[in-house]
Amino acid sequence: MDIAVVCTGTELLKGYTLNSNLARLGARLTAEGLPLSLELCVGDRAHEIGNAIALALKTCDVLILCGGLGPTKDDITLDVAARFFGCDLETDPELVRKVTDFWDRIHTGHCPKNQLRQARVPAGGHYLSNPVGSASGLAFSSLYGGRMRYVYLLPGPPTEFVPMMENYLVPELLELDAKRRFTLGFLAAAVGESTLAKAVEPVLEGLPVEIAYTAVPEGTKLFLEASDEELLASAVEKARAAVGKDALPAGAADLYAYLVSLLKERGLTFGTAESCTGGLIGKIMTDMPGVSEVYNGTVVAYANSVKERVLSIPREVLERAGAVSEETAALMAQHAAEVLGCSCAVSTTGIAGPDGGTEEKPVGLVYVGCFLNGRTTVLKLNLRGGREAIRQRAAARAVYQLVCRILEAYA
Amino acid sequence: MDIAVVCTGTELLKGYTLNSNLARLGARLTAEGLPLSLELCVGDRAHEIGNAIALALKTCDVLILCGGLGPTKDDITLDVAARFFGCDLETDPELVRKVTDFWDRIHTGHCPKNQLRQARVPAGGHYLSNPVGSASGLAFSSLYGGRMRYVYLLPGPPTEFVPMMENYLVPELLELDAKRRFTLGFLAAAVGESTLAKAVEPVLEGLPVEIAYTAVPEGTKLFLEASDEELLASAVEKARAAVGKDALPAGAADLYAYLVSLLKERGLTFGTAESCTGGLIGKIMTDMPGVSEVYNGTVVAYANSVKERVLSIPREVLERAGAVSEETAALMAQHAAEVLGCSCAVSTTGIAGPDGGTEEKPVGLVYVGCFLNGRTTVLKLNLRGGREAIRQRAAARAVYQLVCRILEAYA
Secondary structure (H helix, E strand, C coil): CCEEEEEECHHHHCCCCCCHHHHHHHHHHHHCCCCCCEEEEECCCHHHHHHHHHHHHCCCCEEEEECCCCCCCCCCHHHHHHHHHCCCEEECHHHHHHHHHHHHHHCCCCCCHHHHHHHEEECCCEEECCCCCCCCEEEEEEEECCEEEEEEEECCCHHHHHHHHHHHHHHHHHHCCCCCCEEEEEEEECCCHHHHHHHHHHHHCCCCCEEEEEEECCEEEEEEEECCHHHHHHHHHHHHHHHCCCECCCCCCCHHHHHHHHHHHHCCCEEEEECCCCCHHHHHHHHCCCCCCCEEEEEEECCHHHHHHCCCCCHHHHHHCCCCCHHHHHHHHHHHHHHHCCCEEEEEEECCCCCCCCCCCCCCEEEEEEEECCEEEEEEEECCCCHHHHHHHHHHHHHHHHHHHHHHHCC | CCEEEEEECHHHHCCCCCCHHHHHHHHHHHHCCCCCCEEEEECCCHHHHHHHHHHHHHHCCEEEEECCCCCCCCCCHHHHHHHHHCCCEEECHHHHHHHHHHHHHHCCCCCCHHHHHHHEEECCCEEECCCCCCCCEEEEEEEECCEEEEEEEECCCHHHHHHHHHHHHHHHHHHCCCCCCEEEEEEEECCCHHHHHHHHHHHHCCCCCEEEEEEECCEEEEEEEECCHHHHHHHHHHHHHHHCCCECCCCCCCHHHHHHHHHHHHCCCEEEEECCCCCHHHHHHHHCCCCCCCEEEEEEECCHHHHHHCCCCCHHHHHHCCCCCHHHHHHHHHHHHHHHCCCEEEEEEECCCCCCCCCCCCCCEEEEEEEECCEEEEEEEECCCCHHHHHHHHHHHHHHHHHHHHHHHCC
16 A cells, blocks of 8 residues: 655745655654655646646555645645545534634634635545644545545645644554555765665675665665564664664664764763854754753854854964864864853864865865863864755764764763 | 656655755746746655656656666666666766766775766767766657657756756756746745735736745745746736735845845844754854855854853843843843844744743743844744744744844834
8 A cells, every 4th residue: 555645835846945744754654664655746736736646546545635725726735636536525514613713813803715615524534633723634535446545635834734744644544554664774974875885785685675875964874674673673783784883873864863862871961163064053953852951052153253252262373273274173162162061062164165265275175173071173074065065064074073982982 | 848857765755855956956947937847756666766757757748857876776767767768878988987087086996887887878868967976967858658858867966966957957958948937926024824815816816927825934925927027027016015014025035035135235244142943043044155244153042051151141130030031032132242243133032842831931932032223122922833833933033023123224
């Protein structure tokens, strides 16, 4: 029973919005052993949505439609899906009350008629409550092409999609009792794709697992997929052994989350002094809930004046060695730990481009510093790629430097 | 001549990687008047990729395949596409040299045979140079279903995809001479989708433009699409007038980029003191190249000790009013401007959740401060949604507060 998701929304195809729902849904279903087989993304036009539904049903029996349940003119997903499957739409009195109550809480004046389009449910189906917004999700099943198909409609805004996926979609999919396939992997930190493949493929040869690689700024992620969970775990351990010390533990595919787990285990607190990464490390750290016990804060010292004032980098150092130098990176890490009152800190300073490079200090030159237990270390990096790639790699290498030092110090 | 993109990669469906290539490609093609009609995403299996190509060609004549050009076992896109269209693959001597040179620059030892799979070109086609990586792009055309189809293959890593899209794909697509459709829009800052629709739909009624709304943490974006550029511009102005003062200028759909343009025009410098947003504003600011003249830096004061030490918030205030209070937010903004040496600053402090809320200070309570021209203002917000939504909305409202104050002060 393969699962397809159809994302509707001109904004996704025009590139105004990143399709984060796909990533959230994909990760969640993979964790449950029910990986997605296909995703389609189309605009908000009826014939495009209908066409996408037909394409998805060629290979999949479970269809998740995401987006287009709002009250505006371009919200037509429910109408198209109902017409496609020949379902009647019935106005649900309970939903009428929900929609009206929601309107009254936010607006003044009478709830307009077009809002009540959100109170319709396909005959024989049921609605899924929206804890945040006005649009309910919808679920129904229908025969199509001689097979039973299971259809779920969810609103597009991630703040509504994600809780509804957790509360209703995933539990209902698990009850469909499809054959499960499991995935487990790890990050090979600072290891390239070719190098990783060369290390792991000989030891995985002949095992009934599917291998997938993903090159990321932090290194390369390896994921194995299999229908047997025990066999999968042992294959992952074989692959980890083949990689050696740069292999994070099984299941640890996220370098930053792994750092948080190390900090918590060792009772360390962490802070950053960021120049070329401009707050990226701080942003990623605080994307994760529950980090306040280990993460103190960041100083984004983009301007030299901030390096001087907040991080006490002597002007003499900035003038002699320069803002992008080993000496500055070391002082930034050390002083960040002092200023932010934390037991370890990393720093980044470099030329992220596209402008600002010189012959002596080209675009991609980055120093990342690391302070732990009274000792500061600095790595000099020559990173390739555009501005984004350089910033992401610099952040990752700074954090991986700290990860290695924590593992060494507390082995 | 409709355009489809097929993204291959198990990592996209498993949610390990956000599909940023789709967003970059979509935005770029929209800017050229050649919007994407369809996107499909499938895993790295031959039958899935072949199936996706067949589905895309049902409605589209231009096919962009993204990903799966690497040297590892799961990189099979070229083989599948060549088989699908019945094209022979020929080894190109120039590419053999490129691939070997690339290998030699990074690795020691002889270039392994599997790398030379990246030296193959479909008969009658040509390759697209990769300025960063080892995998070249490929282009060819082929009759299928009685029509000429144009096929482009590009590598998946964004650092390779984006420059190759700019350098080769977009110029080649523009030469295909398809009918163009143009898009123009703006952000209605802090305006909800229903409210925006109610304002603009009466004035756009009957005009030959397509309307699309996108709810974002900053408000709602409105995009109009039409085949006539002049008519499009006048329709956008009508919509802006209907929205009033919260409508950003035509073309300004990004609140943060608009702030940068205002800061540059007025010669202002900017900094932030972030608690609950944890560096999000700094990260978004420095995602944009060329901001160093207006953006000084950020203090991420996640811990109270950092609020005291770096931002000089008196302990008495933190104990009496609390870290999440109007008084703290005001002092954070004012002291950030001093510490960071900038002419204006914003601050955020609040309860992003999911834990940490109390009856008096529930999850979603956020104060955002703004310092400009010696005067500090603070907004108290009660934001709905999960942790991410609250952080993004808090960041947006902080920045919009500053935008409004700059527009007032320098009217």
